[in-house]
Amino acid sequence: MSKVKNAEAKNKAAPYAAAAPITDSSDIEKLEFTDAKAQKDVSEVDSESAAAREGNDAVISDRYSFPRFLRVSPSPHIKSSDTTSKIMLDVFISLIPAFIWGVFVFGPRALVIGALSVASAVLFEYLFCRVRKKKSTVGDLSAAVTGLLLAMNLSSTVPYWIPVVGSFFAVVVVKGLFGGLGKNIVNPALAARVFLFAWPSEMNTFVAPGVHAGIISGSADITASATPLSQIKMDGTLSASLYDLIIGNVGGCIGEVSALFLMIGGAYLLIRRVITWHIPASYIGTVALIALIFPRLEGDLLNNVLTEIFSGGVIICAFFMATDYVTSPITAKGKLIFGAGCGIITMLIRYFGGYSEGASFSVLIMNLLVWYIDKLTMPKHFGVKGGKASVKEK
Amino acid sequence: MRYTFKGGIHVNEHKNTAACRVRLFSSPERVSVPMSQHIGAPCVCLVKKGDKVALGQKIGKVPDGALGAPVHSSISGTVEKIEMKQDARGVLVEYVTIVNDFENTLSPDIEPCRKRLPEISSEEIIERIKEAGIVGMGGAGFPAHAKISSAVGKATTIIINCAECEPYLTANYRLMMERGCDIINGAKILMKALGIRNVIIAVEDNKPLAIKKLSALVESESMIEVITLKTKYPQGDERRLISALTGIELPAGKLPADVGCVIFNAESAAAIYEAFSDGMPSVRRIVTVDGDCVAEPSNVLCPVGTSVGELVAFCGGLVKEPSKIISGGPMMGVSLWSPELPVTKTTSGILLFSEAVSREPEEYSCIRCGRCVRACPSHLMPFGIAAAFKAGRIDEAEMYGASSCVECGCCAFGCPSKIPLVQYIRLAKGEIRKKKAKKQ
Incomplete structure (x- = not known):
């Protein structure tokens, strides 16, 4: 064992191959064979093999023989059990806690909007496949995820046709017409949300937490309330406490308000290795950095930074929208650039834009740059010059 | 710190046969020995139909001046036929089929090297390895003597590749557990031949017992080290191994010797020692037989040329109808088109999978997951x-x-x-x- 430890203790900076010049070969001349008896001295480590074939009296059967034709295919002959639908299912599951919180805060109407959005997205996906005479792709669950994400980005007061129109735009226009899953250029749910801003009064009516819009009546007989960000934009102050912001006890979109439950979902995705840490970290990090250097609110700097992070759509976009595989860069370096870009644009819109929130726009704008980021950050091929330690030409 | 490289994947290891001691299968009915089991020119057949051949007798010689390794008879018996047949990859190769007489008559050419290691010269070593027909037994099949000759004076480190990163395969692991001495003695012969005083035995960390065993064996050796690699596929690949151990990324077109390394498979090293201790040429090897269709998954030491069918019968037969037979590991192995194809010097495993396992899944769109x-x-x-x-x-x-x-x-x-x-x-x-x- 000591040998192994010694070897491991050696610094990697002193490569084995480069070292060891042939100084004195006399010790090689003296080499003797290791006696096979030495092998017996350590035979106790081999104890596990004794039980090897016991209890292995498999039924020998003549019923099976080699088939006339065997399957011949190129390697690899095994595949991992990961599938696209498993990944999408994980994303769907990770969104559930924040959505349930939204229903809890904004009432049963939020649940109806969610169900309507998911159902219509799935239906449009199915119908679109039928029209194109292609095999249905509903099974990959991507339409269900898009539907849920869209619902989470809507206010609880929107009329019921809003999620249906939004789902149509997301699934058919943004995704389907570009060639289906994997071919869309921008995030379908976000693009649909921005498309729905064409109806600003429907989209921008928010209610205070605990105010339940009627299942039938909708926003008819309730009082509208400001979201934290619009309050900051208009008044330059925020009445909600940091605790309310994090737990989600503020006005806003159904699934956007609770930073805590969104982060629980994000942690689930990280643990399941569906997403990597790069985009959330660089996105949220950039937002924090800008808030630290250019604070908008008076008072404590830390409070300022946390307010910017936990209000609006930064958390949902950082963990769920910006990390969408199809519309984000492939490499780790590219992901960091992408996240930072989202953070900068979000803050620019918040500080200088007409809208009080810019997270959705920032992700959509960065989506358009993904192909270029991918090109810039293409990994260096193994052994290619300029790589970490390529071999010098002799 | 465990040595590793950038990239690669963790595959479910399926080392089901890790605890299965190597069983000797010395008596197949017949063997059909291909004349080309290595990189280089195919051998010229030295026997004809009806000839009596002995175990270890040379039956194929390398054409003059060409790169290659001679082929020997792996059993004693009578040459039944010599025919051109497609090999696993579909290339036409000459096969010599020998019917076993079950007498195990040893060829008179086989003679152990009776000298002690200090008395053997480098030239003698290379000549003996060449005559024994030893090739890279990990799968590539590059003639060992040519590798040694090309590395003399260039290489400063010998790496014995015991990574065995392919799932299912445990042939190298069993070799380390049962004949660790042979690997080390093989390495010593290589040290002598190349004049190198630096040997690394590289083992993945999913084989702690083998690491313990080999470490104990080299306890008193100052020039041989056992190094632990992180378990990751494809760690056994030559370039990934160099990258893990030295940090150098060896580009395509360059040889390991260019960065001072020369790499031998564990089983090749053991075969080299066998060529000295018993004088036995490369006529048999350890094969892992596994997969859901095999009654008794095992490690079998079998003669080169044994057909897959006979090998499977030795392992208790079939418990399911196989739909795919793989020669080698499941990640890079070749799927065989017939159970009559033989085990060659480079076959590290025979895996038999049923339809349920080998079915090709449907292809969906890329979601750019990275x-x-x-x-x-x-x-x-x-x-x-x-x-x-x-x-x-x-x-x-x-x-x-x-x-x-x-x-x-x-x-x-x-x-x-x-x-x-x-x-x-x-x-x-x-x-x-x-x-x-x-x-x-």
């Missing part, structure tokens, strides 16, 4: 190459580095959309080669 890029040990973008090839853009495929692909299959293994990425890349490589040939 798993293939993270997995690629050559740092390529497999999804980009595949997409470019499918769209007929061969230049783009080349720009993405298709030519640097080592075909390890990590990308296709991990793809959640089940896209046969490495298969597309192989096709792209073929097109690139064609294009280059046209230009010239």
